Amino acid sequence: MxxxxxxxxxxxxxxxxxxxxxxxxxxxxxxxxxxxxxxxxxxxxxxxxxxxxxxxxxxxxxxxxxxxxxxxxxxxxxxxxxxxWSEMHAHVPAVDDLAPMKEVLMLYLANGITTIRGMLGNAKHLELRDKVRKGEILGPNFYTTGPAFSGQTIKTAARGIEQVKEEKAAGYDYLKLLPGLTKETFPAIAKTSRELGIGMVGHVSFNVGVWAAIDAGYSSIDHLDGFVEAITPGIDTLAEQETGLFGAWIAYSADTTKIPALIKALKEKNIRVVPTQAIAERWLSPLPASAYATDPDLKYMKPEEVKNWMNAKTGYTGNAKFTKEHAEAFVNIRRKLILACQKGGVQLMLGSDAPQVLNVPGFATHHEMKYLTLAGLTPFEALQTGTVNVADYLKKVDSxxxxxxxxxxxxxxxxxxxxxxxxxxxxxxxxxxxxxxxxxxxxxxxxxxxxx
Incomplete structure (x- = not known):
């Protein structure tokens, strides 16, 4: 030899x-x-x-x-x-120290994830992105949003416009939207986003609704946020706190005959969807916290973080509005929505929202692919969500x-x-x-x- x-x-x-x-x-x-x-x-x-x-x-x-x-x-x-694979709803610590950021990047790389989109950024993430691109830090190809737009950070339309301009000038790749935006603040953010050519990604605020989000031309809607509400009769009579996270408390009454119109609208606007189904199948599932106590992924999280996750899971299943049947209905309606997107030509992208309750960076992406197949996608289609679909979205013809x-x-x-x-x-x-x-x-x- x-x-x-x-x-x-x-x-x-x-x-x-x-x-x-x-x-x-x-x-x-x-x-x-x-x-x-x-x-x-x-x-x-x-x-x-x-x-x-x-x-x-x-x-x-x-x-x-x-x-x-x-x-x-x-x-x-x-x-x-x-x-x-690409993880399109990742979270990297938004801190001043690069060390914990490097740890999270390695968790992704070790799981075969070669591109991530960080969904809650700060100025340090711009430095991190630069160092990764130069090869000074070992990590996946890195895209990042800026600081989030939410009901806490954006109180007026003027401030929304100002923050869009600030983040575009700073060089962030996307604008991260969180809940709490209003019919006054959201249109101003959306208009400025279009004018400056920087895409909006993430949540759909309850008071905005998914139809307005679609009309505004989101770059990607994540978590299927607003989807359950959009197909639930009488939603206009409910307050946000009555609906639960991503519509978990009302999903049992969703009208599946309304799904085709939603899919058609998403397709016409070429809006990508990042399901983060791992949240629903784990945190918001009908299973108790004890079902995840021996999950081997958890050894990569600090004990206090795991404790917080278990408390969050217990808090969900212990809520007065929780029933096993309603939780199962929530998971199932989301599966139907995911499959409808796939069959209707709405481009799905892989993302799991880690670190999040019971979702460890990198490892959760594999859970997500499994859950996509449980929704009805073939393994090939599930793999497409983290490869060719993302390459098309990022306009990376060589990827x-x-x-x-x-x-x-x-x-x-x-x-x-x-x-x-x-x-x-x-x-x-x-x-x-x-x-x-x-x-x-x-x-x-x-x-x-x-x-x-």
Whole structure:
């Protein structure tokens, strides 16, 4: 066996931080791998994929692909290579210290997530984005909203207009909307957003409603926020506090015959939807907190945070308005809405709202893909929400698909996720640009991040 090949295999299994940074000009080669290209539902068997300087430079049958003698070779026989996934409703700590931000970025990377959209940003996130792009911090491709627009921060239309201008000038990628906006403040924010070309993403305020949000041209509506309310008869007679989070208390009375009109409106305005179904299936499910007490994901969260999550879960199931039947109806109507979006041509994007109650960064994204299949999507369709759909949304024509010339943001899996979506969790390594992060490296990094 050639010395270069031995060295390549050794480095693939024992890469250190210096190796990861210094791979930019060296070919990294995946041999005998099964490729899931994602531009179509297929598996290209026994392929060799060559990567250099953050690009896929060659792809084809193993017998036909050449590569340099000093390449780092990864023997991927029997494994599956897929584009890296995107988490489009992520949260990164909005603090002045980069250290906890780096930890969260690693949780995402270790789970195969190569792009994230941070949904509650501050000025430090602009610095973080810059350092990630320059390669000074190891992390997924990073997009960020600015400080949120909410009923607490925006009291007047004038202030809404001013904050849009401030965030556009600062260089944020999107505007994050939280609840509490009004029929006075929201139109001013929406108008200025359109004029300056910076998209609104996130929540739909109760007093605005999803129909006005659609008319205003949200870039993405997250959480299916406002959807249940839009299809519930008599909603105009209810106060916000009577409806529950995302309509949890009223979903049992939703009228499914109203769903097609909602889907049609979303489609016509080309509004993307980030379901964050993991919130409904975990926090807002009919199950008690005890059902999640031994969840292995929780070891990456501080004990006090886990305690807060368990209290929030107990508070939900202990609410006077809670019944098991109504909680089941809420989960099920959301599944119907997700499937209707998929079938109606409304582009879904992968997102889980982590860290959030019972949703740990990175790990929750795998839960989300599973929940999308429970809603009726095929595994391929679920994978599309985190690959080609996001590439289309971000207008990144060189992303989301494995083909020559595209960005080399990749995940190597031990099993085929097209047959079993849970295989997304069985990660053998991650490529982020020019850096190969083998399983041994990822496991060592995860071990450092355990809090319990």
């Amino acid at each position: 050639k010395l270069s090949l031995i060295l390549g295999i050794f480095l693939a299994g024992t890469a250190c931080a210096q190796d990861l940074v210094s791979n930019a000009d060296r070919e990294i080669v995946f041999t005998s791998v099964n490729v899931i290209p994602m531009d179509r539902e297929t598996v290209l068997k026994d392929q060799t994929v060559v990567v250099k300087s953050g690009r896929i430079t060659a792809l084809g049958e193993s017998s036909k692909i050449k590569y340099s003698k000093n390449a780092l070779v990864v023997n991927a026989k029997g494994k599956y290579l897929t584009p890296g 989301g698909v494995i083909k020559t010339g595209n960005a080399s943001d990749l995940v190597l899996l031990s099993g085929n996720p097209l047959e079993d979506i849970s295989q997304t969790k069985n990660i053998e390594g991650v490529m982020i640009g020019s850096k190969w992060l083998p399983k041994s490296y990822l496991q060592a990094e995860l071990k450092k991040l355990e809090k319990q």
